[in-house]
Structure formats: structure tokens, C-alpha cells
Amino acid sequence: MPAVSISIDGPTASGKTTLATRLAEELGLAFLDTGVTYRSLAYALDHVPIERLRTDLGSLLVHQPEIHRRHGKKGICQNHAILFRGEDITQEIWHASLDANLKSIAQDQACRREILRLHQNIVEKYDGIVAVGRDVAVTLLPHASLHVYLTASETMRRERRRAQYRTHKDRSTSVGPATERDLQNRDAIRAMPNALEVDSTYSPASAVFAAALHGLRRHSS
Numbered sequence: 001m002p003a004v005s006i007s008i009d010g011p012t013a014s015g016k017t018t019l020a021t022r023l024a025e026e027l028g029l030a031f032l033d034t035g036v037t038y039r040s041l042a043y044a045l046d047h048v049p050i051e052r053l054r055t056d057l058g059s060l061l062v063h064q065p066e067i068h069r070r071h072g073k074k075g076i077c078q079n080h081a082i083l084f085r086g087e088d089i090t091q092e093i094w095h096a097s098l099d100a101n102l103k104s105i106a107q108d109q110a111c112r113r114e115i116l117r118l119h120q121n122i123v124e125k126y127d128g129i130v131a132v133g134r135d136v137a138v139t140l141l142p143h144a145s146l147h148v149y150l151t152a153s154e155t156m157r158r159e160r161r162r163a164q165y166r167t168h169k170d171r172s173t174s175v176g177p178a179t180e181r182d183l184q185n186r187d188a189i190r191a192m193p194n195a196l197e198v199d200s201t202y203s204p205a206s207a208v209f210a211a212a213l214h215g216l217r218r219h220s221s
């Protein structure tokens with residue numbers, strides 16, 4: 001049977017990570033959060049010039065989506081460790097002060113190409129993966145078994161993010177409307193044969209998960 005791969009795209013705080021981790025656990029797949037790499041480059045940009053990130057990323061950054069099975073439990077456990085020049089920066093990358101750097105990295109095409117190469121190397125290591133982030137359907141996993149585009153209203157996404165980070169005062173809670181790029185990705189996904197669009201505004205995470213599993217079965221049969 002061919003390995004299952006699933007791409008999940010959608011605007012900020014639409015529930016991508018929540019869905020991806022549940023699918024990875026249920027199906028025994030690896031899980032790659034591509035946003036973690038972008039956030040790491042935003043951190044790195046305070047320490048090295050952008051030219052080095054465009055050309056020398058492989059020697060500066062190691063993104064390790066570690067996977068292990070918890071003893072006696074069904075699901076897999078994931079830990080996205082990120083090393084920058086050998087230093088573990090996994091906790092530092094979420095700081096709100098990196099928002100401006102994050103924007104610069106996301107808009108830099110040369111950085112995006114380098115990040116894509118890094119992610120392609122990660123995908124090759126695993127027999128089946130769920131990858132999350134803007135553009136993964138188009139760039140990283142164009143041949144995925146299922147492409148999910150997840151939406152929710154801006155108000156709901158903002159509420160969820162504020163609730164999520166209530167105890168993490170240093171994290172960014174800025175949530176805006178879907179961007180031009182979000183909408184371009186959505187349109188590209190809509191044009192794919194094995195696409196599933198889910199509006200989670202009034203759907204609990206369990207219903208979104210059930211819809212994705214159903215979509216996967218339908219497109220795999």
C-alpha cells in the first residue's frame with residue numbers, strides 16, 4: 001500500500017496543528033509543522049544576516065520532528081526540536097517580538113526555497129507524513145493522499161488564539177483576515193482532485209477530525 005501523506009493549509013489559528021496531530025496519532029504518521037522552521041529563521045535573523053539564511057541554511061538549522069511511541073499507548077508522540085548552530089531554540093521561537101522578522105522571512109523567496117529543500121529532506125525520511133503550513137499542498141506535498149484546507153471566521157480564530165495563549169503572555173496573539181496568499185493557496189487546493197475544505201467556525205475539533213478521516217477514506221478508495 002502506498003504511504004499516506006496529508007497536507008493541511010489554512011489561515012492563522014484555524015486549527016491546522018490540532019487536526020494534524022490527531023491524524024498523525026490515529027494513522028501512525030509523522031507530523032511536520034513547517035511554521036516551526038519559519039519561526040526558527042525569524043529567530044536566526046536576529047543573529048545572522050539574511051544572505052546566510054538564503055544560502056547556508058542546512059549548516060545553521062536542524063529541524064527534528066522526533067517521533068516516538070508512548071509505552072502502552074496507541075498514538076505517537078511528537079516533539080519538534082529545533083537547533084540553531086547547535087543550540088536548542090525550541091522554546092525561544094514563539095516570542096511575539098519575532099513577528100516582524102517572521103514577516104520578512106515569509107516574504108523572502110530565496111529563504112522560502114531553502115526552507116522547502118529542508119522540508120523535502122525531512123519528508124523523504126518518513127514513510128507517511130502529515131505536513132502543516134501555508135503552501136504545503138502546492139510546494140511540499142503536491143501528490144498527497146488528501147489536501148485539507150481549514151478555515152474559521154476571523155473572530156473565532158482570534159478568540160481561540162487568545163484562549164490558547166492566555167497563560168503564555170509572551171506569545172503573539174495577532175490574528176488577521178486570511179491573506180492574499182492564504183486565498184491563493186485555498187484556490188489552488190480547491191482545484192486539486194483530492195481536496196477537502198472544512199469550515200471549523202462552529203465545528204468542534206472532533207468533527208473536523210472525523211471529516212478529514214472520511215475525506216481520506218473517500219479519496220483513497
Ligand SMILES: Nc1ncnc2c1ncn2[C@@H]1O[C@H](COP(=O)(O)OP(=O)(O)OP(=O)(O)O)[C@@H](O)[C@H]1O
Nearest residue numbers: 011012013014015016017018160164200203204205
Ligand atoms: N475545531 C475547533 N474548535 C474549537 N477550538 C479549536 C478547534 N480547532 C482548534 N482549536 C483550538 O484553537 C487553537 C488554535 O489551534 P491550532 O494551534 O491547531 O491552529 P493552527 O492553525 O495550527 O495555528 P497556526 O496558524 O498558528 O499554526 C488551539 O487552542 C486549539 O485547541
Ligand SMILES: Nc1ccn([C@@H]2O[C@H](COP(=O)(O)O)[C@@H](O)[C@H]2O)c(=O)n1
Nearest residue numbers: 034035036038039102106133134135136
Ligand atoms: N509553510 C509555511 C509555514 C509558515 N509560514 C509563515 O510562518 C508563520 C508562522 O507559521 P505558523 O503556522 O506557526 O503560524 C506564518 O504566519 C507564515 O507567515 C509560511 O509562510 N509558510
